[in-house]
Amino acid sequence: MPELPEVETICTALRKVLLGAKITAAEQNGKLRKEHCTEELNAFCKNKKIEKINRRGKYILIEFSDKSGLILHLGMTGAFVVDNDIENCLKHERTSWFLADGRRWRYNDARRFGAVQICEAEMGFDKHPALKNLGIEPLSAGFNGAYLKKITENSRMPIKNFIMNQNKIVGVGNIYASEALFMAGIAPDTVAGKISLQKCNALVKAIKEVLKAAIKAGGSTIKDFHSVNGEEGLFANELKVYGRKDQECYKCKSKIKKIVQAGRASFFCPKCQKPRN
DNA sequence: ATATTCCCCTGGAAGC
């Protein structure tokens, strides 16, 4: 579900409601991709104060005032809710944090692909196994055409899979990979190592542009994504190729095609995006 | 090392 713009949207929303809050207790309700049992999570979180909330790739980093923290991932269907209902659980509530002011912060995740991990102060976020191998932030200044050219060199991976690889570039998922490649005029199955510096420049520009525009729109709600207050993201209305199989390309009126790459759907315009392999 | 394929899990939409 959530890619960089959706995670960024969630971070902004969480900051508004959680900064400064103190946790009195935590509960874990069943398994996630990564989780801790209630006893461990509760012992770790109890009496900690939420000081900072940041994003690294698709991970949300909750930093406590003692420099320890939580590393949260939303998987495909994860969502947060903050309310005052102490009695009832949501249908797919996996984790709950009870706050000193009486509120309850919940992590709800139907498919359980999300993750709730703890990070000790001595370790620090950067060294945590979940984060230490992550690639460059696409909105950082260091992510430019020359950098992309350098890391794609010698790679025979299809460019769409390459830009979705979190160890190379973080935050780009299935929607924005298709969208950025359309904007840059590059077919998704182009061999990464064959892309020219000029095209790398165009792709970097497209990735930055589409991510920024999506953040501005509050992300893309296809079906599941909702921010903390339940709001939908509006960027789904601006998608040019994702989910538009057999519909007309907005640029050239050709039929948008769908192919499957590494098990994920890729959408592209066969006329505007070249070359094919 | 690198690139697919499969699997984790649940629910909604589409097909019969």
Next chain:
DNA sequence: TGCTTCCAGGGGAATA
């Protein structure tokens, strides 16, 4: 109205 099949914003393990 059912029942079945397919599909989904992710990622990691297993496999070639």
